[in-house]
Amino acid sequence: MERILEINSLYKNYGKIKAVQDLSLTVNAGSVFGLLGPNGSGKTTTLGIILDVVQKTGGTYSWFGEKPGNESRKKIGAILEGPSFYPYLSAEENLKVTAQIKNVSYERIDEVLKTVNLLDRKKDRFQSFSLGMKQRLAIASALLPDPYVLVLDEPTNGLDPQGIADVRSLIVKISGEGKTIILASHLLDEVQKVCTDFAVLNKGKNVYTGSVEEALSNKEIVEVKAHDKDNLIKLLKSCSFVTGFSENHQTVLVHMDHQKNAFDLNQYFVANGLVISHLATNKKNLEEQFLEILSQSS
Ligand SMILES: Nc1ncnc2c1ncn2[C@@H]1O[C@H](COP(=O)(O)OP(=O)(O)O)[C@@H](O)[C@H]1O
Ligand SMILES: [Mg+2]
Incomplete structure (x- = not known):
């Protein structure tokens, strides 16, 4: 080129x-x-x-x-x-x-x-x-x-x-x-x-x-909602492949290891007895990445 x-x-x-x-x-x-x-x-x-x-x-x-x-x-x-x-x-x-x-x-x-x-x-x-x-x-x-x-x-x-x-x-x-x-x-x-x-x-x-x-396209974040939000947060904190999460009103945005996806996350919830009411994948937008990059570099 x-x-x-x-x-x-x-x-x-x-x-x-x-x-x-x-x-x-x-x-x-x-x-x-x-x-x-x-x-x-x-x-x-x-x-x-x-x-x-x-x-x-x-x-x-x-x-x-x-x-x-x-x-x-x-x-x-x-x-x-x-x-x-x-x-x-x-x-x-x-x-x-x-x-x-x-x-x-x-x-x-x-x-x-x-x-x-x-x-x-x-x-x-x-x-x-x-x-x-x-x-x-x-x-x-x-x-x-x-x-x-x-x-x-x-x-x-x-x-x-x-x-x-x-x-x-x-x-x-x-x-x-x-x-x-x-x-x-x-x-x-x-x-x-x-x-x-x-x-x-x-x-x-x-x-x-x-x-x-x-x-x-690189990074995927998963949106999750559960009636038992406290338990959701607790499980996310102890999940080995969750790298981070942020709360946005009733929705929790979950960041995961690259190899993992929404399916793995759902399986984890099921295995731990959590019933979720919403699960959606969401491309992380440039803004979130940009803020992440700036926070990591300063
Ligand atoms: N002519 C100048 N004299 C002194 N400092 C300058 C001058 N031009 C820019 N700066 C300083 O250099 C830095 C970068 O500025 P600038 O290149 O204008 O940034 P941006 O375009 O990203 O807003 C800033 O701290 C700015 O205050
Ligand atoms: Mg300028």
Whole structure:
């Protein structure tokens, strides 16, 4: 698989603040890679470094298997800060300005406006746009030079639910057209909805890397309800293959060894004379895993 980005043991200190520590990760072609982490975990700093706007303290990174430079920069479309456009100019005129700055022809303007669903609004002034439309125009602008990779920092921040849905489906669409996307987000459901792979940052460290599909399918939790909840809890505590459980109102969520499943758990209850009223398997969601990862790593 083609390597788009490789980061090796990256460090960034701001004085005493260790913003990025020993961060390594790989982004493969065609993926939508999510950099997931709470605020202050070093996501923007990492993107700043790989886009060459923040100076690193240590470590290396390479784009497309090459040392970063002008050639690689041309293949990357990025939006780090919020969109900056001229309010009085139309969408189309603003993209003409971008095209001039980036030295690309006007020919792609309609195409990128179509991609972001703004073609019918191209004559409208930027200031008349909703935040979601402004963000989509920013994405259009990043797509103008037809980059291999699109880098987005918190792409749905501040948007209303419709704007969020539009930008997320746009990201999936752009990915479907063959571009690799790297995005930073503090939102788990965002990563879950749009990313194929992700890394979890905590205090500047990469504490987890994996595919979203694997993260979603890997772990099973079993929901159990019993009228005799006290006995249920007691049995769970003494069960050898139960690794943990949490109570959620009347339901108890049971975490087990990988080799065990709901059937084994039910058998255990039966063998110990507990009658249960509800038993269901439940894929552990990314949020629970994310919280677990962060609690284990801090
Ligand atoms: N220009 C800067 N000067 C000093 N500290 C900074 C600067 N930029 C970021 N930081 C600090 O670095 C850490 C990581 O910040 P950041 O990369 O913005 O995290 P995130 O994007 O995950 O919210 C935070 O502690 C932040 O306060
Ligand atoms: Mg940030």
